[in-house]
Amino acid sequence: MAPTAPRLRILSVGGNAVSAFLSWRLQATNACDVTLVWKSGFDAVSQYGISFKSSAFGNERFKPRHVVRTPEDAAATKEGAFDYVLLCVKALPDIYDLAAVIESVVTPQHTCILVNTTHTLGVEAHLEQRFPTNVVLSLVSGAELTQLGVSEFEHKASTEVWVGAANKNAAIPASIQQDMAEALAMTLSTGQVDCKVSRNIRQQQYERMIGPIAFHPLSVLMETPSHAALLEKTAVAPMIKDVMDELLRIAEAQECVFPKGFKEKTIEEMVRPSESNSIMYQDFMARRPMEVETYLGSPIKLAQAVGLKVPRIETLYALLHSVNIANQQKPKEAPVTPAVNGNGQFPTRLSSAPAPRPPMNGPPNGMMNGRGRGRAPSMGPPPGMRRGGPMNGAPNGYGRPMPNGYGSRQQSRRGSIDNDLADEFSHVVLYDDIPEGGSQMGDDLALRERELMLRQREINMREQEMRMRRGPPPPGPGPRRGGATPSIRNGGFDDDDDDDDEYFDPTSRPAPPLIDPDNFDMMSVTSRRTRKAPSISQGQMRNNPE
Template identity: 30%
Template sequence: MRVLIVGTGAIGGFYGALLARAGAEVAVVCRSDYEVVKSCGIRIQSPLGQWTFRPQAVYRRAGEVSVSPDYVVVCTKVLPQIDRAALIREAVGERTAIVLIQNGVEIENELAAAFPNRELISGLAFVCVSRTAPGQIRHQAYGGLKFGVFPSGISPRVEALCQAFERAGVKAEATSDIVAARWGKCVWNAAFNPLSVLSGGLTTDWLLTQEGLIRAVMAEVCAIAAALGHPLPEDVIEQNIASTRRMPPYQTSMLLDFEAGRPLETEAILGNAVRAAQRAGVSVPHLESLYALMKLRELAAQSRL
């Protein structure tokens, strides 16, 4: 299995390292950490062990790849200013499957339109992991994955990808309704990511002191999913609350990006959800408030630059 990881931050570095552990040939496209990763690899600290992931090749851009991979795995942030299709186009061959391990809802259409004749595998990571320094990744908890063909179905390539991750020691599930799975993950993301920023930097354990608000946001996400024809399990909110209580105090990815002055995935996580609700005629006052407050928070941060 030949894999190219595009976006070698916390998610890309961690899951690329796991695929390499499973025996895949893993190369990476690395921008900000290029020199460190090329010379020293990526150091992983995890309950699964501590090791250094040394990619088969390290590139500055996908166009440097000489042989098209079996899978191009996109792990960049989903931001309006990032043209994901352009980032990977030169590496995508006739038999390349495109894999997204990214946050947000309704994020696949851009890639589906750009590569109509390629298999598009949408994926979700349920993990507490962060990049602590150039070439340094800390995995704290969880790590499970879900994959499915977009817009629906399970293919042999999805199954092979899941099997590779299973060999590396993490649970990887194939699902025929990856769109529902995305809304399922948004139940957590839409609540905890923006609240971690708006609260001034609180970790998940402190955010749970406002459980009523969190549950209200989660219920609105469930209502959108149901209106779009992807109803979520009745216990999805209870499961998310319980799993958050079990995890160590965690700074969300959005909070880490905010504190580092990086762009935020506000549109992918909140904006897309609010727009979907408007199309479906679903009332989501809590989501709309969080979205507006996050846009104001971003404006305030930009005004200080």
């Protein structure tokens, strides 16, 4: 029996689309044992694997040989050294050390490090310095990949992938670098991936990165996610073109060649409508660290290595670096909780107890402030001053803000006090629409005014009910006791639910004798009402129909 060919041991580090796609196609070759480092959604990937919807390979779910949370967990398996380590993580040199991420799984003079540089520049130098006896290759993916869920991805169109060495290593012959790149390309080709070995991987890197480097930092600085709208801003289009010219000069100094019209074609592709904002703008809005070093810091270092001046890139680097730090230091938006007044206290709530009942017949002799028995005027502000808003105008009975500089009508955005009391009672009352900086005196006046208006309205309704119970006035003309019905024209109470033009005031009959509320016996009244009336014969009814 022929001996079994040794299988390549591959470790893929990174929970993203490129890492999942390469792991899927390498596993499909049946010549590789793939260990996948997947941190976010580890349980789902470990148990069910990763699913792909692909226009080229169909729909498939695959499960790597091993799924671990960290590279250290992969190193603890002790099944032998890894032949290839695919590093597909976001490059943030100012946040963490890329070399430290894979240090535990790199075997000197054996492991080949393949770093994904599809969206970055200049990260290879640090890895080559940290691992001088290991081959470091760069990868640029041209496949269109979309992440649909934690472990679900979609692949469209191309499967083009380029691999190659970005820098020459004096400790490693160029022939060994070429052999390692060709071996990986051959393996990926077995998995139906169009993998090519590039003689100058910088060419593919600049072709992918010149557009994003010119647009994405300015998009963040201008806070304009739309690239088409960004070009319309004053002096932005010339700035973008100048940044692209500086990048093209750096690339040409590194033996890259670009076709005529490359800059115009790149701009056209960048302003094409997209379903989502750029990754850098998403990081900016989420206050996550942005790729400032790999987008702008690395081109500056590359320019210095070839002796070029790049003043516009240096300016963008200084500005974006400052914005990146300030954006991460911004306080998180506090959850919406009950607001407090200017004294640091919760605003006073209206009592839920009913107001004291007024006398049945109002003031003595039926007079209301000298206005007779008509509708009583409002006890609120004097004539000419606008009264408070309608009953449902503001939550919890709080009136509109006073038009005297005590605050605006905008909802309070201040952080609430850190108090368990606020959280416990936040479901009971909403403290919005409270003017910021308002004084306690202003709040008390508004509440007092509302109380008085509610009491006056109750008095008016009870008087109207009693008058209608007295019945119609006797026939014949008679003088009308009481003055004219007050309206908003003469300073009366104007309720939104009433119609002054259709108001009926049955007050033409004489007023009944006054009742002293202190000596009034309600039980005697109710007992007379419930007492059985004597029967009336039909003869009596004909003699006295009333």
